[in-house]
Amino acid sequence: MLFRKLVEVFESLESTTKRLEMTDSLVMLFKETPSSDIDKVVFLTLGEIYPPFIGLELGLAEKLAVKALSLATGVKEEIIIEDLKKTGDLGQTGENIFSNRKSRTLLFKEPLTVDKVYSTLEKICKATGKGAQELKIKYLAGLLTNAEPKEVKYILRIAQGRLRLGIADMTILDALAIAFCGSKEYREVIERAYNLSSDIGLVAKTLTEGGIDAIKNFKVTIGKPIKPQLAERLSTIEEILEKIGGECYAEYKYDGLRIQAHVSPDEIILFSRRQENLTEQFPDVVEALRGTVKVREAILDGECVPVDPNTGELLPFQVVAHRRGRKYDVEKMVEEVPVIYFAFDLLYIDGEDLTVKPYFERRERLKTVVEETSKVKLAEYIVSKDTSEIEKFFHKAVQEGSEGLLCKSPNSLYEAGKRGWAWIKWKRSYRSEMTDTVDLTVIGAFAGKGKRAGTYGALLMAAYNPEEDVFETVCKLGSGFTDEDLAKLPEIFKPYLRGEPHPRVKTVMKADYWFTPVVVLEVIGDEITLSPMHTCGMGAVRPGSGLAVRFPRLVRFRDDKSPEDSTTVSEIIDMYKRQLKKIEQAQIPPEEKEWVESP
Numbered sequence: 001m002l003f004r005k006l007v008e009v010f011e012s013l014e015s016t017t018k019r020l021e022m023t024d025s026l027v028m029l030f031k032e033t034p035s036s037d038i039d040k041v042v043f044l045t046l047g048e049i050y051p052p053f054i055g056l057e058l059g060l061a062e063k064l065a066v067k068a069l070s071l072a073t074g075v076k077e078e079i080i081i082e083d084l085k086k087t088g089d090l091g092q093t094g095e096n097i098f099s100n101r102k103s104r105t106l107l108f109k110e111p112l113t114v115d116k117v118y119s120t121l122e123k124i125c126k127a128t129g130k131g132a133q134e135l136k137i138k139y140l141a142g143l144l145t146n147a148e149p150k151e152v153k154y155i156l157r158i159a160q161g162r163l164r165l166g167i168a169d170m171t172i173l174d175a176l177a178i179a180f181c182g183s184k185e186y187r188e189v190i191e192r193a194y195n196l197s198s199d200i201g202l203v204a205k206t207l208t209e210g211g212i213d214a215i216k217n218f219k220v221t222i223g224k225p226i227k228p229q230l231a232e233r234l235s236t237i238e239e240i241l242e243k244i245g246g247e248c249y250a251e252y253k254y255d256g257l258r259i260q261a262h263v264s265p266d267e268i269i270l271f272s273r274r275q276e277n278l279t280e281q282f283p284d285v286v287e288a289l290r291g292t293v294k295v296r297e298a299i300l301d302g303e304c305v306p307v308d309p310n311t312g313e314l315l316p317f318q319v320v321a322h323r324r325g326r327k328y329d330v331e332k333m334v335e336e337v338p339v340i341y342f343a344f345d346l347l348y349i350d351g352e353d354l355t356v357k358p359y360f361e362r363r364e365r366l367k368t369v370v371e372e373t374s375k376v377k378l379a380e381y382i383v384s385k386d387t388s389e390i391e392k393f394f395h396k397a398v399q400e401g402s403e404g405l406l407c408k409s410p411n412s413l414y415e416a417g418k419r420g421w422a423w424i425k426w427k428r429s430y431r432s433e434m435t436d437t438v439d440l441t442v443i444g445a446f447a448g449k450g451k452r453a454g455t456y457g458a459l460l461m462a463a464y465n466p467e468e469d470v471f472e473t474v475c476k477l478g479s480g481f482t483d484e485d486l487a488k489l490p491e492i493f494k495p496y497l498r499g500e501p502h503p504r505v506k507t508v509m510k511a512d513y514w515f516t517p518v519v520v521l522e523v524i525g526d527e528i529t530l531s532p533m534h535t536c537g538m539g540a541v542r543p544g545s546g547l548a549v550r551f552p553r554l555v556r557f558r559d560d561k562s563p564e565d566s567t568t569v570s571e572i573i574d575m576y577k578r579q580l581k582k583i584e585q586a587q588i589p590p591e592e593k594e595w596v597e598s599p
């Protein structure tokens with residue numbers, strides 16, 4: 001397939017912010033794509049080369065990309081940089097430069113194919129070690145030499161990891177369903193395959209080669225992370241048991257880092273909840289798991305929790321948070337803050353996909369597969385339908401340093417990538433007012449004044465609406481930052497700056513700066529209020545009104561979460577409704593039941 005075709009579609013995607021139009025363009029593109037290229041087309045459209053768990057990302061430094069452009073065109077770097085200052089986008093600058101020298105382009109250049117572009121970008125991605133920079137420049141320049149001006153624009157953006165067409169994985173899945181199965185209805189089964197493999201290219205290829213039947217039979221494979229099942233929340237055990245249908249597995253909810261361990265004789269790979277490869281950061285967990293799993297191959301789901309080396313007590317998550325993303329001084333960290341891996345689920349053994357088996361069976365088999373040691377343990381649990389027994393167990397869990405309980409339905413299958421009522425968390429901090437935190441995505445910012453001049457005064461925060469795949473604003477966050485945090489904000493958000501709200505953002509507020517939704521922050525507020533200023537759940541509770549978090553304060557950065565992992569709009573609506581119910585129960589006069597956000 002010619003790369004030119006892909007570029008035409010990129011152009012039309014860029015010219016609209018309407019999701020339906022975007023999906024239509026993608027459907028047409030996928031229908032025209034030969035099966036041999038479909039995975040590459042999908043990855044390039046997302047501005048990627050591999051699924052994130054491979055850990056190889058495009059992100060060529062601007063300096064090197066400028067050098068490549070200069071090498072390909074003979075135009076001096078200073079001139080390129082001058083134009084770049086005006087456009088702020090090397091892709092656009094590249095297009096300008098190539099357009100201006102049209103007369104000098106080669107007459108008989110080979111048209112670029114998707115395969116050629118992909119494989120060259122792959123080489124750029126993989127080049128490491130001595131001489132890697134020169135190689136990267138050479139590969140990129142070679143590619144540009146054969147490109148048309150518009151192709152140059154997109155090649156440069158992709159190579160820098162800055163394509164940003166506003167297309168998310170879910171839009172790709174919708175388009176695949178329509179293109180190859182004729183209807184969006186099939187998205188769910190295709191999404192399941194994606195959730196089992198985290199590899200959208202593989203899913204697209206399986207669909208084009210084997211049709212929907214191959215997707216229905218899609219199996220878990222070792223080495224490809226399964227997206228984690230997530231939990232809903234309720235505040236009393238009575239409500240939890242009613243929702244789960246009587247009996248449940250009540251387990252300690254450890255306050256650690258979710259880690260999925262893929263164990264095989266050759267290697268042990270650890271994945272985070274966002275499918276990043278954490279193997280190097282947790283060599284102690286790899287070591288601890290070696291020999292404790294009594295089958296050839298297994299995938300375990302669990303929580304990695306720091307312990308006080310002196311007392312053996314469990315410590316809060318923050319203590320291991322530093323290990324994520326840090327390659328250096330891991331040895332020191334391992335020594336200073338040892339961890340225990342608590343396994344709570346078994347998703348695969350020796351070729352058998354256990355995600356389709358009920359929880360009680362997975363849990364029973366987990367016992368026979370894992371040999372407990374001081375560093376690998378099974379999560380504590382009881383099976384019960386007795387509220388007072390579970391309540392007692394809850395207090396024991398809290399006393400021993402966990403956050404509360406995770407109650408699981410015995411007959412539920414593993415719902416990869418889904419937040420549902422089969423797992424319900426019950427945390428110690430729940431009370432009637434909003435004492436539980438929410439995870440929100442930063443989508444914009446307001447300029448700081450006075451003491452905050454030069455940095456941001458507040459961030460515009462949004463919850464995620466998975467049905468529409470958009471982010472809906474829910475509060476302005478300006479409290480809870482240290483001076484140090486504040487000073488760093490413009491630098492942190494610089495790569496995500498954009499001229500207008502991102503196409504996946506719904507807002508009526510006008511911020512001074514807009515960002516691509518990437519950064520997730522954990523936030524606590526006083527309560528959820530009705531607000532005409534925010535779009536979160538607009539009209540769901542009252543016409544013309546959305547919901548807002550009142551008096552929000554920063555708790556911490558959640559860089560282990562992707563924007564799609566943010567608290568959802570429907571969760572916020574549920575929190576609001578539960579809040580109302582509590583007030584009704586407490587018989588507070590009706591006029592106090594309604595809050596409107598203070599200006």
Ligand code: ATP
Pocket residue numbers: 228229230231232251252253254255256257258273303344379406425
């Ligand atoms: P929170 O911010 O409340 O920790 P979360 O948004 O990170 O929640 P949830 O799905 O809401 O994720 O809560 C489940 C999380 O609790 C899991 O992702 C996992 O990291 C952790 N956890 C601790 N103990 C268990 C357990 N026994 N079973 C399942 N998950 C557990």
